[in-house]
Each structure stands twice: as structure tokens, then as C-alpha cells.
Amino acid sequence: METVIETKNLTKSYGKNRGIIDVNIKVNKGEIFGFLGPNGAGKSTTIRTLLDIIRPTSGSATIFGLDCHKDAVAIHWRLSYVPGDVNLYGNMTGKKFLEYFGSVRGSYDEDEAKKYAEKFDVNLNRKLKEYSKGNRQKVALIQAFMNDPDLLILDEPTSGLDPLIQQTFLEVIREEASNGRTVFMSSHVLSEVEKVCDRVAIIKEGKIVAQESIGDLKKKSGSVLAVKFSEEVRPESFKIDGIAGVSRLNGSYRMTVTGNIRKVLKEISDHDVESIAIQPMNLEDIFMQYYAGGK
Numbered sequence: 001m002e003t004v005i006e007t008k009n010l011t012k013s014y015g016k017n018r019g020i021i022d023v024n025i026k027v028n029k030g031e032i033f034g035f036l037g038p039n040g041a042g043k044s045t046t047i048r049t050l051l052d053i054i055r056p057t058s059g060s061a062t063i064f065g066l067d068c069h070k071d072a073v074a075i076h077w078r079l080s081y082v083p084g085d086v087n088l089y090g091n092m093t094g095k096k097f098l099e100y101f102g103s104v105r106g107s108y109d110e111d112e113a114k115k116y117a118e119k120f121d122v123n124l125n126r127k128l129k130e131y132s133k134g135n136r137q138k139v140a141l142i143q144a145f146m147n148d149p150d151l152l153i154l155d156e157p158t159s160g161l162d163p164l165i166q167q168t169f170l171e172v173i174r175e176e177a178s179n180g181r182t183v184f185m186s187s188h189v190l191s192e193v194e195k196v197c198d199r200v201a202i203i204k205e206g207k208i209v210a211q212e213s214i215g216d217l218k219k220k221s222g223s224v225l226a227v228k229f230s231e232e233v234r235p236e237s238f239k240i241d242g243i244a245g246v247s248r249l250n251g252s253y254r255m256t257v258t259g260n261i262r263k264v265l266k267e268i269s270d271h272d273v274e275s276i277a278i279q280p281m282n283l284e285d286i287f288m289q290y291y292a293g294g295k
């Protein structure tokens with residue numbers, strides 16, 4: 001399998017501030033790769049290092065087998081990047097903007113621009129400064145898709161898009177990936193990651209804490225147990241090895257069980273139970289374990 005992005009012990013420290021520490025990620029050709037983590041975890045720092053906007057303190061990063069710093073120009077010809085906060089202002093219309101950037105890259109296909117503008121429902125005859133945040137985002141995405149890149153690096157691409165357009169965006173990146181393009185996207189929207197990504201890496205406090213296919217992540221992840229007692233039960237009863245999270249709502253307990261479920265069931269059976277249900281974790285539960293829990 002061809003590797004498109006690879007980092008080896010990529011580290012960036014901002015003086016005393018932690019940036020990223022020993023980040024090792026590998027993204028294969030044609031994959032839609034989700035890059036997830038709470039605020040301040042290190043997603044943008046990783047992306048900026050890949051794009052040679054900032055230099056790593058140590059470690060290395062390659063894209064298409066080329067060095068992200070030394071070969072930045074060659075790499076940038078083959079990728080499109082959309083930042084999280086798209087800053088497009090000025091009197092240029094959306095169409096002129098796309099024409100301009102298309103010509104810088106060597107070609108501009110008006111039919112392509114129209115096709116994407118229709119999909120994303122944006123009027124390209126308006127001036128950049130008049131666009132709403134969401135419409136600016138759409139123009140930036142159109143520009144990225146139009147470049148016909150081998151790799152798309154998208155920092156929170158759907159923030160600012162309404163749910164209908166988010167859906168369209170997901171369809172478009174699936175199409176892009178099926179045409180052999182690779183997509184690396186950071187996101188906070190777990191449901192979209194579950195829908196569209198083949199693999200994910202989760203970064204927490206600057207370190208990669210998981211890197212798996214969505215399927216494998218689900219297989220490893222345990223169950224969610226919902227139980228309602230007909231007597232008062234103290235939350236401390238569930239301080240048991242193998243229970244990752246316990247929440248209580250209106251007398252019902254919901255807990256994430258990653259260890260041996262027998263211990264938990266034994267504890268439960270010491271009390272009067274009104275109802276009990278066990279189901280596999282959904283991706284949101286899994287992410288929350290990594291985000292908030294001790295993993």
C-alpha cells in the first residue's frame with residue numbers, strides 16, 4: 001500500500017508550551033483519514049508542520065515520500081489545504097477568486113467551478129467580502145477540490161456549513177477518495193468521522209493515543225451498560241476495574257465497560273434492578289473515553 005503522509009516522532013515545542021510530542025502517523029493512498037482530539041490537543045500544530053508553515057523541533061515528516069520542509073514546493077503542487085478559519089475578503093467575486101487561483105495552478109475549468117458551486121449551493125458572482133462564514137468556507141472548499149489534488153488537507157472542513165451542505169461535502173470527499181485522492185481531515189464532529197473516515201488518529205495533550213480503522217476501534221471498545229435500580233445505589237459502588245465511565249440520570253446508571261463484565265454484573269446483582277440493557281459502544285462513546293478518560 002502506498003504511503004502518502006508519514007511522520008516519525010514529530011515533535012514541536014513552543015518554548016515551555018507543549019505543542020506535539022513524538023507524533024507517528026501514517027496515511028495511505030486513497031484513504032479518508034480523520035484527525036481528532038480535544039481543543040489544544042495539537043491538530044493544527046501537526047497540520048502546520050506537515051505544510052512547512054512551522055518547523056518541527058525534532059522528528060520528520062514526509063508527504064508523497066518527500067521531505068515536508070526540503071521538498072515543500074514540490075509537495076504543495078500536489079495538495080490542497082483548507083484552513084479552519086477561511087480568511088477570504090476583498091472585492092473579488094468568488095468566480096474571479098477561483099479563476100485567479102486556478103490560473104496560478106496552471107488551469108481553470110469553468111464547468112468544474114459551476115458543478116461544485118451548484119453542489120454546495122453558493123453564488124459565485126458575489127464579492128468575497130459579502131460572503132457569510134459558511135459561504136467563504138464553500139468557496140475555499142471548491143478551490144481545493146478544483147485543483148485536482150492528490151491530497152486534500154482539511155482543518156475542520158465542515159465547521160460553518162449547514163447540515164445539508166455538510167452532507168453534500170461528505171458525499172464529495174467520498175467521491176474524491178474513490179478517484180484515488182487521499183483526504184486528511186481534522187474534525188470535532190464525531191458522527192461525520194464515523195460516516196466517512198476509513199481510519200482515525202486521536203491526539204490528546206500532544207500525543208497520539210490511538211490510530212486505528214473505525215472498525216477496529218469499535219471491536220476493541222467494549223459495551224455500554226444501562227441499568228435502573230429500584231433502590232438507592234451509591235455511584236461509589238461502581239468504582240470497579242474495567243468501568244471507564246459512570247453517569248447517573250434520574251436513578252438510571254450508564255456505564256462504559258471495557259474490562260471483565262462479570263465483576264460489574266456481580267455488583268449489580270447485589271441490588272434490586274428494575275431494568276438492564278447492554279449494547280456495543282457507539283463511536284461517540286469510544287471517542288469520549290479517549291478525550292475525557294485516562295486512556
Ligand SMILES: Nc1ncnc2c1ncn2[C@@H]1O[C@H](COP(=O)(O)OP(=O)(O)OP(=O)(O)O)[C@@H](O)[C@H]1O
Pocket residue numbers: 014017018019020037038039040041042043044045046
Ligand atoms: N504559536 C504558539 N505559541 C505557543 N503555544 C502554541 C502556539 N500554537 C499552539 N500552541 C500550543 O500548542 C498546543 C496545541 O495547539 P493546537 O493549536 O495545535 O491544538 P488543536 O488541536 O488544533 O486545537 P483546536 O481544536 O482548539 O484548534 C496547545 O497547548 C497550544 O496552546
